[in-house]
Amino acid sequence: MPTTPIAPPLYPSVVYRCDSPTQAAGLLNREAAGYVYSRDGHPNGDQLAAICCQHHAVQEGIACGSGMAALSTLLLGTLSSGDHLIASNLLYGQTTNLLRNELPKLGITSTEVDPCDIQAVEAAFANGAKGLLVETISNPMLRVIDLAKLAEIAHGSDAWLAVDNTFASPSVCRPVEHGADFILESITKMMNGHSDVLLGFVGGNVDSLERLRKASITWGFTAAPFDCWLATRGIGTLDLRVERACANAMTIAQTLQADGRVNEVSYPGLPQHPDHELCRRQFHMGRFGHMLSFTLPGGWDAASKFIAAARCIPFSPSLGDLETTLSHPASTSHRKLSQEERLGYGIDDGTLRLSIGIEPVERIVDALEEGLTGLR
Ligand SMILES: Cc1ncc(COP(=O)(O)O)c(C=O)c1O
Numbered sequence: 001m002p003t004t005p006i007a008p009p010l011y012p013s014v015v016y017r018c019d020s021p022t023q024a025a026g027l028l029n030r031e032a033a034g035y036v037y038s039r040d041g042h043p044n045g046d047q048l049a050a051i052c053c054q055h056h057a058v059q060e061g062i063a064c065g066s067g068m069a070a071l072s073t074l075l076l077g078t079l080s081s082g083d084h085l086i087a088s089n090l091l092y093g094q095t096t097n098l099l100r101n102e103l104p105k106l107g108i109t110s111t112e113v114d115p116c117d118i119q120a121v122e123a124a125f126a127n128g129a130k131g132l133l134v135e136t137i138s139n140p141m142l143r144v145i146d147l148a149k150l151a152e153i154a155h156g157s158d159a160w161l162a163v164d165n166t167f168a169s170p171s172v173c174r175p176v177e178h179g180a181d182f183i184l185e186s187i188t189k190m191m192n193g194h195s196d197v198l199l200g201f202v203g204g205n206v207d208s209l210e211r212l213r214k215a216s217i218t219w220g221f222t223a224a225p226f227d228c229w230l231a232t233r234g235i236g237t238l239d240l241r242v243e244r245a246c247a248n249a250m251t252i253a254q255t256l257q258a259d260g261r262v263n264e265v266s267y268p269g270l271p272q273h274p275d276h277e278l279c280r281r282q283f284h285m286g287r288f289g290h291m292l293s294f295t296l297p298g299g300w301d302a303a304s305k306f307i308a309a310a311r312c313i314p315f316s317p318s319l320g321d322l323e324t325t326l327s328h329p330a331s332t333s334h335r336k337l338s339q340e341e342r343l344g345y346g347i348d349d350g351t352l353r354l355s356i357g358i359e360p361v362e363r364i365v366d367a368l369e370e371g372l373t374g375l376r
Contacts, residue, residue: 003354008047009196010229014038015100040217043368044228051235052191052201055170056183058256061203063217063228067166067186068094070200071222074162075181076219077212081107083130088115088145088170088349090345092137099133116119122155131160136175137167140293140329140353141346142266144275145190148280151179160206166190167319171242172287176205187321189375191289192234197227241322241358245290249356252364256294261372263350267292294328299349304329306352309374310365319355327353 018024026032028040035042048063062185064070064261075098079085087099089112094154099110115125115134125132132154134145147163154161162182171191175183185191187199199225202212243297248315252268268279269288279288296302307328308317314324327333330349334342339349356364 008044008229008232010372012225013041013042024233038225038352039220039222041222042225044225044232045223047202048187048199048223048228048232048235049203052170052185052187055191055238056165056174056176056203058176058203058205060206060209061201062209062213063187063223063231063284064216064221065223065227066109066198066373067164067184067200068098069162069187069216069223070186070202071095071098072219073212073216073221073376074184074202075103077215078182079108079130083108084128084130084161085110086121086124086132086140087214088134088236089113090115090141090143091133091135092139092166092258093336095164096135113330114199115150116143118146118153120310121150125159126276127152127159127160133162133164135164136173137289137291139167139291139333140266140327140351141275141278142167142268142289142291142293144227144268144279144282146278147173147175147178147180151181153180154181155179164258167291168283168289169242169320171239172283172289173247174284177205177214179281179288180234181206187231187235189318190242190245191238191320192231193238193320193322194234195229195321197230197234199227199231209275232240233327239369241289242290243285243320244358245356248358248361249287249290249292249354250365251361252356252368253292253352255264256292256368259267259372261296261375263295263297263348264302265292266346291353292356293351293353295348296350296352296375298375302350303330303352305374306371309369312370313354319353321355321357323357324367325355325357327355329353 027034045063053061149160150152160181164181164184166186185201257265313326317327
């Protein structure tokens with residue numbers, strides 16, 4: 001071809017024609033670069049993985065069919081029957097479900113610990129563990145985890161630290177810069193940013209991800225070419241979107257904080273947030289993320305009224321879309337916990353979580369005002 005396209009080509013082909021048995025064997029054994037069968041790898045997956053690696057400043061990474069597929073790739077690629085994992089007690093619900101209900105079937109056990117309680121994490125390592133799994137920013141109360149401290153503890157016990165960075169994205173935090181060995185992203189969220197693909201990424205600051213790659217291929221976690229192609233386009237604007245969403249989130253946090261109709265606002269950018277100083281060390285360019293939570297007096301009833309009145313903010317329990325969306329943890333992500341357990345995490349029935357988008361901030365302020373007016 002005399003010229004090359006600027007937009008990346010899409011390669012939907014499942015299988016590739018080989019010149020000879022020697023070439024086929026070499027490609028399948030990964031002794032030569034190229035493709036044979038798309039579950040083993042394809043150009044769009046490799047291109048997406050390379051872009052994610054660049055964002056995270058890691059050598060190697062794998063694009064997977066969802067954030068959960070990336071997590072499963074990590075766990076199945078690093079752990080064996082008899083191994084033990086230490087995990088944050090503030091993880092995404094399906095991650096906890098995987099650790100509590102699926103991994104034990106394979107003989108892999110885990111202990112849950114408050115990742116903000118350094119002594120508790122140290123104590124959990126007393127019985128040995130292969131790894132420690134945390135999230136950079138917790139859902140929905142947005143506690144920020146001290147990654148450097150946890151890396152030190154994990155490495156002191158010859159264990160790895162894996163960090164699910166989905167709520168931050170690499171435009172807010174790069175966990176490997178703070179000692180993490182593995183990073184996970186649900187690309188589905190802010191990284192792709194358009195709510196139109198389900199994808200995940202696992203990357204490593206380690207010698208080789210070959211065992212993870214084998215696990216991903218064998219268990220069938222490979223991402224689809226079209227999804228990778230779309231996400232490549234989405235990630236192209238990641239930094240711009242995150243910059244704008246973080247600025248909007250700060251304005252919204254300050255606006256809600258100053259509003260007497262709101263009980264409590266949790267946003268790491270507010271000086272009174274318990275992890276505000278840590279964020280200044282751990283996050284890039286004075287950014288504090290695009291997620292925030294606030295609690296309305298009046299519990300479930302008030303949350304329902306707000307959701308009905310804030311017509312311009314979709315109640316859609318995901319995050320990272322172009323536009324602001326809203327979630328109600330008590331009826332969605334945390335519905336399986338008892339009310340007592342939820343309160344233990346600071347989640348009231350009147351707690352709402354916002355994923356702040358990149359629309360003009362006045363539009364978000366107006367939409368929230370509609371919701372608050374609806375409380376009357
Ligand atoms: C923090 C976090 N990690 C992982 C996941 C799973 O990602 P996916 O839905 O792409 O499988 C989610 C999904 O909401 C999440 O919020």
